[in-house]
Amino acid sequence: MLNKESILEGRPIPSVNVDDLRRIWSLLSQMSEPETALSSEVLQQHCSALSDPLAVYLRATLMKGLVDQGLLQKYQSGNGIPDEVFDRVATFPIPNGLQNINQNDLDPFVAGLNSLS
DSSP states (O other), X not given: OOOHHHHHTTOOBOOOOHHHHHHHHHHHHHOSSTTOOOOHHHHHHHSXXXXXXXXXXXXXXXXXXXXXXXXXXXXXXXXXXXXXXHHHHHHSOBTTTTTTOOHHHHHHHHHHHHTTO
């Protein structure tokens, strides 16, 4: 499981259960203050028993950043995000953590999304 130290060290962020990602995404989407963080207890309550709640949260915040930047706009329908996008966000490799993510890490993700359209 991820912890604060592993995030700061740039360790890989493991794939997550797509249903957990949807639940945490829903929580983030309902928050009025974008800077508000979710406690580990809240994350655990909304994730399945064997999940890594911090990994789910990090992937959900990555997706939120991509949405906020308009990078997923062409894949969205209305206000909804297609299942295929959730599937890709839940599973694409993030080998060096979010702090060290770069375009080379995102290229396979974007290529996978482009195959949807």
